[in-house]
Amino acid sequence: MDLWQHAAVSASLSAGLYLATGDPALAGAFCLSGIFVDLDHVLDYVMEKGRLDLGDFFDHFGKHRARRLVLVLHAWEWFPLVAALWALSARPSWLLGLLLGWLVHLVLDQIVNPLRLTGYFFFYRAGVRFDARFIGSAAYDS
Numbered sequence: 481m482d483l484w485q486h487a488a489v490s491a492s493l494s495a496g497l498y499l500a501t502g503d504p505a506l507a508g509a510f511c512l513s514g515i516f517v518d519l520d521h522v523l524d525y526v527m528e529k530g531r532l533d534l535g536d537f538f539d540h541f542g543k544h545r546a547r548r549l550v551l552v553l554h555a556w557e558w559f560p561l562v563a564a565l566w567a568l569s570a571r572p573s574w575l576l577g578l579l580l581g582w583l584v585h586l587v588l589d590q591i592v593n594p595l596r597l598t599g600y601f602f603f604y605r606a607g608v609r610f611d612a613r614f615i616g617s618a619a620y621d622s
Contacts, residue, residue, distance in 0.1 A: 481588050481589055481592045481593060482538075482542070483515070483518055483538075485588075486514055486515050486517075486518060486585060486588070487515050489514065489584065489588065490510065490511045490512075490513075490514030490515050490581060490584070490585075491511055493510065493511075493514070493581075493584065494507040494508065494510045494511035494514070494577075494581070495507070497510055497577070497580075501573075503573050503577075505572070505573045505574040505577065506573040506574065506576060506577040507577060508574070508577065509573075509574040509575070509576075509577030509578045509581065510577035510578070510580050510581035510584075511577075511581065512578075512581065513577070513578040513579075513580075513581035513582045513585070514581035514582070514584055514585050515581075515585075517553045517554065517581075517582055517585045517586070518553075518585075519553070520550070520551045520552045520553040520554060521537075521541055521551065522537070523550065523552065524546060524548065524549060524550050524551060525537050525540060525541070525546075527548070527550065528546065528547060528548055544594065544612075544616060546612050547611070547612055548609075548610040548611065548612060549595075549599070549605060549610055549612050549615050549616070550605065550610045551602075551605070552602065553582075554586065554589065554600055554602075555600065555601060555602035555605075556586065556600055556601055557601060557602050557603060558602070559579070559582065559583065559586070562575075562578070562579055562582075563579055566579060586600060594616055595615055595616050596615060596616065598615075599615040599616065
């Protein structure tokens with residue numbers, strides 16, 4: 481999913497959360513995490529290119545030119561760990577918002593993006609040395 485799509489979905493759903501709960505911390509964290517999970521794309525781009533060129537950055541991922549996909553934050557493994565942290569803590573609403581925004585982001589990416597089902601598991605990606613040919617669908621196989 482594109483960044484603007486994540487921003488639109490996150491802003492809309494966070495507005496709904498705020499209207500339903502009146503909790504700005506919950507809604508704000510939801511919105512921020514729903515968008516900024518994608519910051520790990522910047523790390524991948526810089527690791528591959530050695531620099532950040534915003535003119536090329538969006539095209540690089542949009543046209544599936546990445547050779548490696550580390551994407552540290554795009555991983556189902558971390559979600560239960562953070563959920564357990566929330567459950568064992570004082571259950572702050574901002575952390576719940578972060579979890580929910582992250583969950584929505586991952587679900588949407590899993591549905592829309594051309595990655596194999598296993599592509600959203602960090603340890604699978606590590607097992608194939610983050611090689612996009614083994615992570616992506618046919619869009620990456622060329």
